[in-house]
Amino acid sequence: MEGEKREMVDHWSHEHPLTLVETCEKNYCYGCERPFSSGEQAYGCSIDGCEYSELLHEECAEMAREIRHPLHHSQHILIQQNPKDLISCDICECFIWSIGYKCTSSECGFEMHLRCAHDSEVVDATTTRDDEQMCAIIRHPSHPKHDLKLWRRRCSFKCDACGSMRGGSSYTCTNEACQYWIHERCASLPQNITREDHHHTLSLSFYVPSEYLRFDYKCDVCSISLRLKYWIYHCQLCRYIVHIHCAFNKTPRITDASASTSTGKDVIHLPTNVAEEIITPFVMRKRRGRTFIPPIIPQDDELVNVKYKFRHHQHRLTLVSFSPHHHQNQEEEEDEEDEENYGVRSELICDGCITPISSSTSKYYYMSCSKCKYNLHLPCFHLPPRLSSLPLHYHRRRDHHQLLLQSFDKHQPWECQRCSVCKYKSNGLFYACRECDFKVDIKCAAMPDIIHHAAHPQHLLKHGAHLDTGSRHLSCAAGCGDGIYLYDFYGCRSGSCDFVVHVKCAVLPASVSSRRWDKHHPLLLTYDATLNHPGDFYCDQCETQMNPKSWMYHCRACDLSFHPLCFHTTSGKYRNIKLGQEYVNDATHPHPLTFQLLTTKRRCNICCWNEHERRGFYCASCNFFICLKYCGEEMIENGDMTAVEPCLE
Numbered sequence: 310m311e312g313e314k315r316e317m318v319d320h321w322s323h324e325h326p327l328t329l330v331e332t333c334e335k336n337y338c339y340g341c342e343r344p345f346s347s348g349e350q351a352y353g354c355s356i357d358g359c360e361y362s363e364l365l366h367e368e369c370a371e372m373a374r375e376i377r378h379p380l381h382h383s384q385h386i387l388i389q390q391n392p393k394d395l396i397s398c399d400i401c402e403c404f405i406w407s408i409g410y411k412c413t414s415s416e417c418g419f420e421m422h423l424r425c426a427h428d429s430e431v432v433d434a435t436t437t438r439d440d441e442q443m444c445a446i447i448r449h450p451s452h453p454k455h456d457l458k459l460w461r462r463r464c465s466f467k468c469d470a471c472g473s474m475r476g477g478s479s480y481t482c483t484n485e486a487c488q489y490w491i492h493e494r495c496a497s498l499p500q501n502i503t504r505e506d507h508h509h510t511l512s513l514s515f516y517v518p519s520e521y522l523r524f525d526y527k528c529d530v531c532s533i534s535l536r537l538k539y540w541i542y543h544c545q546l547c548r549y550i551v552h553i554h555c556a557f558n559k560t561p562r563i564t565d566a567s568a569s570t571s572t573g574k575d576v577i578h579l580p581t582n583v584a585e586e587i588i589t590p591f592v593m594r595k596r597r598g599r600t601f602i603p604p605i606i607p608q609d610d611e612l613v614n615v616k617y618k619f620r621h622h623q624h625r626l627t628l629v630s631f632s633p634h635h636h637q638n639q640e641e642e643e644d645e646e647d648e649e650n651y652g653v654r655s656e657l658i659c660d661g662c663i664t665p666i667s668s669s670t671s672k673y674y675y676m677s678c679s680k681c682k683y684n685l686h687l688p689c690f691h692l693p694p695r696l697s698s699l700p701l702h703y704h705r706r707r708d709h710h711q712l713l714l715q716s717f718d719k720h721q722p723w724e725c726q727r728c729s730v731c732k733y734k735s736n737g738l739f740y741a742c743r744e745c746d747f748k749v750d751i752k753c754a755a756m757p758d759i760i761h762h763a764a765h766p767q768h769l770l771k772h773g774a775h776l777d778t779g780s781r782h783l784s785c786a787a788g789c790g791d792g793i794y795l796y797d798f799y800g801c802r803s804g805s806c807d808f809v810v811h812v813k814c815a816v817l818p819a820s821v822s823s824r825r826w827d828k829h830h831p832l833l834l835t836y837d838a839t840l841n842h843p844g845d846f847y848c849d850q851c852e853t854q855m856n857p858k859s860w861m862y863h864c865r866a867c868d869l870s871f872h873p874l875c876f877h878t879t880s881g882k883y884r885n886i887k888l889g890q891e892y893v894n895d896a897t898h899p900h901p902l903t904f905q906l907l908t909t910k911r912r913c914n915i916c917c918w919n920e921h922e923r924r925g926f927y928c929a930s931c932n933f934f935i936c937l938k939y940c941g942e943e944m945i946e947n948g949d950m951t952a953v954e955p956c957l958e
Contacts, residue, residue: 318352320370322363322391322408328355332364339407340369341424343534344807349474367467368538369408369423376410376426386413387426400425400522403784404792424537425522447480449496451515451540455484459493470495470515471554472539495540495553502542502556507549511542511556518543521550524856525784529837530555532765532786532801532808548839548857576769579762580819580834584664584752587816588688591755595693617676619690621716621738622660624678626685631657631666631673660719661689661738662752663885664818681954682890683719689738692751696740699754701730701772701797701812710747712740712754720952722904722924723942725886728753730797731813735885750885752816753797760799762815764836764860765808770799773809783807786836787814788859789874814860814873821862821879826850827869832862838870850875877906877922892926892941894950898933901953902926907934915940926950 317328322339330353332345343366345351351364374389387410397404400421410426412419445459451470457480465476470491478493501510507529517526517537527534530551535541543550577587616625656665659675660683666675676685696712717724717736725734729746730753741748758772764786774797783793783800786808793809801808820831826849838846839857846855849869855861862871862880873880878888883906891901897915903926910921913936926935935941935950944950 317355318370320352320365321374321389322365323354323361325354325356325359325361327352327365327370329353329367330364336364337407338366338369339363340365340372341422341536342407343424343536363407368472372423372426378410378421378426385417385419387411387419387421388413389423396420398422398425402523403525446483447496449480449491451491451496452482452489455482455487455489457481457489457491457496458483466490468492468495469538470498470540471552472536473554498540498553504551504556507544507547509544509546509549511544511549511551513540513542513553515540517541517550521548524788524858526550526858527807528552528555530558532806534807546841546843548843576759576761577757579760579815580817582665582819583667584659584662585686585688587752588662588686588692588755590757592688592691592693595696596691617690619676619685620694621714622678622683624680624683626676626678626683626690628674629677631668631675657684658887658889659684659686659689659737660887661685661692662750663735663737663887664752681719689751692738696754699740699749701749701753701756710742710744712742712747712749714751715739715741719887719890721945722890723937728885730756731811731816731885732796733813733882733885736887737885752885753812756812756816759802760815762799762810764810765801765806768801768803768806768808770808770810770815771802772812773798773800783809785814786810786860787817787873788856789814817860817873817880821876823876826871827864827867830864830866832864832869832871834860834873835863836860838863838865846870848872848875883924886924888924891953892945892950893953894935894944896949897935897944898928898931900928900930900933902928902933902935902950904937913940 317326320327329350332347332349332351334344334347336345336351337343338345338351345364351366352370353364354361372389376387377385378387389408390411392405392407392409395404398409398421399419403422405420405422408423410421410423446456447459449457460479460481464479465474466479467474468479468491469489475492480491480493480496482489498513500513503510517535525534526548528551529549533552535550535552540553541550542553542556577590581587616627619626656667658664659666666684666686675687676690677683692714694714699712716738717726719736722736725736726739726748727734728739728748728750730749733750735750738751739748740751740754756772760770762770785791785793785798787810789811791811793811796811796813798809798811799815817834820833822831826832837858838861842857846857846861847853848855848871850871855870855872860873862873862876863869875881877883878886888905890904892904893901904924905927907920907923907925907927910919911925911927911934912919913925914933915935916939918936918939920934920936924937926937926941927933935944941950
């Protein structure tokens with residue numbers, strides 16, 4: 310029997326024979342790095358007491374050790390080897406953690422995952438099944454070299470079409486030297502199908518096409534990575550791909566009942582453009598539901614006479630009504646400014662969470678300093694001064710560390726703190742642990758244990774710690790390129806789904822506006838821009854090719870696409886740094902200098918150091934520039950350069 314021949318194998322990676330053993334959901338294949346299903350069989354060491362713990366899928370163990378691959382030089386041989394250094398795959402560009410193929414040529418550094426090494430021979434999949442295929446002997450387009458014979462026996466085997474171990478009638482190859490074996494129901498699959506959640510016809514493919522190899526595509530139904538040798542249904546126009554066993558499942562939909570946690574509290578829905586939607590529930594929880602809006606709010610747009618003390622600012626703050634018309638006129642004036650001003654956000658920015666203060670209604674209020682450009686959302690003004698515990702702050706010990714609310718001197722722009730959760734630097738308000746080096750931006754501190762995200766509407770997402778090493782094989786759904794194990798993340802609560810996203814990616818704004826690129830439309834955060842777009846995607850900022858299914862800011866009307874990181878001050882690495890403060894240095898330059906991000910390469914007029922995409926002090930009217938690192942910081946400390954404090958009273 311074929312199953313008995315497969316039961317024990319010799320494999321180069323281990324000295325002992327390997328035999329079939331049962332796995333659990335926490336096990337990963339040492340070959341393809343994919344997780345095992347609960348109870349799935351895999352090859353492990355057959356010797357009791359051996360400390361070798363690696364497991365291999367059957368198809369991974371049976372792959373030839375030496376191969377030639379169509380995407381590599383035809384004369385060079387690739388050989389399997391254990392990982393030695395942290396190297397990325399030349400096919401999918403992800404790190405190789407387990408067994409991979411390496412070119413045997415000393416002049417070539419080509420390496421690839423075991424999972425990316427598949428038979429990419431083009432198969433004619435356009436033929437349809439006819440009545441003759443109901444006979445005991447058939448010729449199937451998935452295996453054109455040999456005939457297949459129908460077996461009515463119910464036996465368990467690994468199907469070469471779907472990869473499952475389900476029993477039932479099957480077709481096996483009539484060639485005794487060939488082990489091709491598929492379920493009868495897989496052989497009977499239609500060539501084309503339709504799904505409710507996609508408006509194009511899906512075509513059956515007997516392998517994952519080579520154009521999908523560059524990026525780590527996942528099934529659009531279950532979010533689990535694709536096995537490259539198994540069959541799929543896909544849409545060539547949209548790059549919509551599903552496992553064949555998912556193709557006939559209905560897309561799960563989230564309901565109002567499932568949008569709340571077991572504690573009965575409302576779940577935050579992301580993405581959002583308003584950080585208040587994250588911080589307000591956090592403040593309300595800490596205040597046990599008590600409102601933080603002042604009891605007396607005027608009906609006009611006048612400043613409230615009452616002054617409010619805020620311990621993290623030297624002046625008292627006033628309750629101010631937001632004026633949408635004034636803000637719109639300010640943006641229109643800035644549309645004609647020099648290109649360098651794209652390094653400063655045009656919106657009114659909160660000094661607490663470093664996000665815009667905006668509203669479409671005139672009945673919106675915030676806190677403002679009448680002596681300087683210091684502004685706060687109401688929730689940021691009412692943040693608790695200390696926290697006894699925080700879900701994102703974890704310790705090996707069970708005791709909780711107290712966190713204190715802290716701030717920086719806004720006139721020392723080099724001062725900032727790296728958040729322990731999102732790893733971005735911030736010069737806004739943050740919480741710091743009194744007993745360890747844990748520091749967290751207030752937006753990350755406000756994130757709850759469970760969220761709902763539009764990128765994965767069918768399930769709720771639960772927080773996971775970056776120290777969870779079991780997540781190292783997973784990749785962030787946003788396609789940011791950073792390993793899940795390096796950052797805190799949110800993972801799907803469904804046990805059958807591999808959807809995970811970094812906290813730093815989950816809080817990306819729902820849209821960004823760019824006067825430089827698109828004055829007429831906002832750029833929307835898009836999770837899959839491939840709909841009716843069969844061509845490749847290139848970032849209009851950095852001009853590199855993009856993963857079509859990575860998160861991007863996209864305008865379909867103008868066909869503009871951007872990496873989130875390429876908008877440095879709104880969704881990139883400077884998104885938590887408040888810029889725009891003006892400084893004067895009469896001895897060096899007669900005009901005010903704006904503290905901002907440089908969007909073009911500049912040479913410091915003092916030390917002649919070249920800077921690009923870094924913070925500095927710039928005069929747009931003269932193209933005069935002072936770098937922060939070598940000159941600006943010293944000038945401010947010596948008192949040679951001071952901040953401009955416009956009096957608004």
